[in-house]
Amino acid sequence: MIKTYLKKLWRWRILIVIALAIMTSIGTTVALANSQQVVVQANVLNIRKGPGLAYDVSAQVKQGQRLTVISKRNEWLQVRISNNQVGWVASWLVKNTEVSATSNQIATVDNNNTPIYLTNSETSTKMGLLQATKTVTILYTNGEWYQIKHNDSVAWVKRNAVHVTGTVDSSAQTEPTSTTQTTSVASTTQNVLVKTNNTHLRSEPNSKASIVTSLSANTTLSYIKTVNQWYEVKTSGGQTGYVASWIVTLQNKTASSGTTTAPKVASNLAESTIVIDPGHGGTDSGALSQGNKYEKTYTLQMANVIASRLRAAGANVILTRNGDSYVSLSGRASVSNKNSADAFISLHFDSSENEGSASGVTTYYYNKNRDSKLASSLNTQLSSLPINNRGTDFGDFEVLRDNSRPSVLLELGFINNKNDFSYIQSTTYQTEVASAIVNGLTAYFK
């Protein structure tokens, strides 16, 4: 059961969100300075034209193929497949193999109006003109040509038009899209999201430094800069310190929030990011069973079973809580927004006024355009459960209202109904629900 908070949405709040979204939509991409390679883990991996499922597939690569990483945005990697072919892949479908010791070189443009090209040929499309003293990051050398980083993509410049002036030695740097990059640039438009509980904030950028504090999963930190493989960050309480970059996620602030249009969806489950929201937690116990057992206990059990099934199917799964902790309703929605979830699924168990007077499973949606396809795909599969299916319905829930991504809230049986509760507690039922959700999402992403 979930309480509906009929909080009025303030117009100015929406405007600020939209303004922030526009301000940050220019975006910054993390340029991986060291030439890093990844190996494809999936049988067939889609290469997309941009960092997300909304972008078209431009090519496919097979398991075992090595790709060179150019940059990273959210959880997507920009990779070079061949000399002229560049695209984006989901980082959770590839495996990091090596970070070579060599660094990318920086070159300075010699003359005004130096042309840059789409491919390593003067007959290919001109991408623009660079002015003297402008610096560029060299990604790749091929004959008389350098492949360079250009905005969110790459371009080619003649080697004799520039001269090498230095190297980038940090492994992850932010590079504003339109300005010159030389050394590490602090970005105020990025956040660091903590992925696991008990992540240490340390006083220095190494694992032997003293611990400033321990952070819980889903804590958001302000990114300051990168030092070696560590991010210097600031907590919401104003503490500064360092976290290891490989255990957290760097992301753009307010990325993809503020939109109510239906985002394009993944073409397959393995490429999707799914946020599972185990209802209640901590001081919020949720509804009670007849034997005074808590709803929050079973939403977390159910979430873990679903998460492991989805992960086995290759999806990138994020839980809004991993333990018995309190997470605000808006905080749950923001996990979905910040991670650009392809689907957000909130898990609950219903409760009726009088014990045992109601039974069944309900799928709630909030925004018909955005959510109803997801709701009906899941609901169709939930019909196979041994508990009566009450169908889909509109639900004014804050976790759905504050969400900018396709989202549903599932009431997976009445916890104060003896028969429903016997199912809710059983691992068989939990597994059946997980299968229904995997099947429902598979159908949804087709």
Ligand SMILES: [Zn+2]
């Ligand atoms: Zn609930």
